[in-house]
Amino acid sequence: MQTLVLVEPFRAVFYAPYYVALEGGHFTHRGIRMQLETAGTPDAAAGRLLDGSADLAWSGPMRPMLERSRDAASPLRSFGAAVMRDPFLLLGMGARPGFQMADLATLRVAIPSEVPTPWWCLMHDLRQAGVDPATCPGHVRMPMPEGASALREGRVDAVMLFEPHAAALEEAGATVWYAAADRGLTAYSALYAVTPRIAQKHAAFTAVVQGLGAALDWLRAATPAEIAAVLAPRFAEMPQAHLLRAIGRYQRLGLWENTTHLPRAALDGLAAAMISSGAMTHHPGYESCIDLSLDLVGPG
Numbered sequence: 001m002q003t004l005v006l007v008e009p010f011r012a013v014f015y016a017p018y019y020v021a022l023e024g025g026h027f028t029h030r031g032i033r034m035q036l037e038t039a040g041t042p043d044a045a046a047g048r049l050l051d052g053s054a055d056l057a058w059s060g061p062m063r064p065m066l067e068r069s070r071d072a073a074s075p076l077r078s079f080g081a082a083v084m085r086d087p088f089l090l091l092g093m094g095a096r097p098g099f100q101m102a103d104l105a106t107l108r109v110a111i112p113s114e115v116p117t118p119w120w121c122l123m124h125d126l127r128q129a130g131v132d133p134a135t136c137p138g139h140v141r142m143p144m145p146e147g148a149s150a151l152r153e154g155r156v157d158a159v160m161l162f163e164p165h166a167a168a169l170e171e172a173g174a175t176v177w178y179a180a181a182d183r184g185l186t187a188y189s190a191l192y193a194v195t196p197r198i199a200q201k202h203a204a205f206t207a208v209v210q211g212l213g214a215a216l217d218w219l220r221a222a223t224p225a226e227i228a229a230v231l232a233p234r235f236a237e238m239p240q241a242h243l244l245r246a247i248g249r250y251q252r253l254g255l256w257e258n259t260t261h262l263p264r265a266a267l268d269g270l271a272a273a274m275i276s277s278g279a280m281t282h283h284p285g286y287e288s289c290i291d292l293s294l295d296l297v298g299p300g
Helices: 013-023 042-050 062-070 101-106 117-128 144-152 165-171 195-200 202-221 224-235 240-252 264-276
Strands: 002-008 032-038 056-059 076-083 089-093 109-112 139-142 158-161 174-179 189-194
Touching: 002 013, 002 042, 002 202, 013 076, 013 202, 013 224, 013 240, 032 202, 042 056, 042 062, 042 076, 042 189, 062 076, 062 264, 076 195, 076 202, 089 144, 089 165, 101 117, 109 117, 109 144, 117 264, 139 144, 144 158, 144 165, 158 165, 165 174, 165 240, 189 195, 189 202, 195 202, 224 240
Parallel strands: 002 032, 002 056, 109 139, 109 158
Antiparallel strands: 056 189, 076 189, 089 158, 089 174
C-alpha cells in the first residue's frame, strides 16, 4: 500500500465521485491508502500542493489554467475529471415560467462569494444573452447561507448556490429558475498536482485515476438512495431528505459522467467565461493545463 495525501478544498455534495472513491474502497483496491485532508478554501488547497505538504488535490481546472495564464512555468496540472458541468442553481421564490437569462438585468441577485467560478460563468451567460453585467447594480456577492436568507427575507429576488442549499430553499417555497449545468460542458472539478510530484508518483497517480473512474461508473448505475448511503458519513449534519434531493437532481442534470477524461470543450468553455469576465487575458491551451500522461481515455 502506498499512502498519498489528498486535499479537498471544502465539503460539497457535487464532489460525490471523490467521496464514493474513498468510501467505496476504489483507491485501496488499487494499492492506495488515501489520507484526505480539508484545506478550507481552493487557494489553501493549491498552497498545499505548491509547498509539498500534499500529493494531490481536487479543484476546478480553473486553478492550473489561471496560474499558467499568469506564469507559463507554473507546475500545476489537472487530470482525472470528476465534474464537467456547473453544479450551481439559480432560485427565486415561486415559479417563473419562461425564465430568460436577460431577466436578471433588472433583478436583485445574490451571487456566491466563496468561490469565483460561478460568477465568472454567470457573467459570461449574461453577456451571451446581450446583458452587460456592469449595468446590473442589483447583483451582489455574499456567502451562500447569507444569500439563501436574503431570498427568504425578500432582500433579493434570486440567489445562485449549490446543493444542499437549493433543496432547503425549495422547502421554503423557492423554485429553480435555471440550472447552470444546462449550459453544457464546463470544466468544474478534477484532480490536480504539481509536475514534479506527478513524475515521481506516476504509477500511484494512475491508480488514483483508475479508482476515480470506477467510482464514476458506480455513480452512473446507482440510485440516489444507494449514493446517499455511501455519502452519509461525509455529510452527517445534513438532513437525509436534502441529501437525497441533491443527489437526484445532480444525476438528472448529468453532473457525473462515467469517464475521467477531461474534454477539450469543457476546458475551452471555462476559459471563455474566465476571459470574458476579466479573470485572465488568454487561454494558455488545453495541452498546457492538462497532464495527458494521466488521461486514460485519450485526446478529444
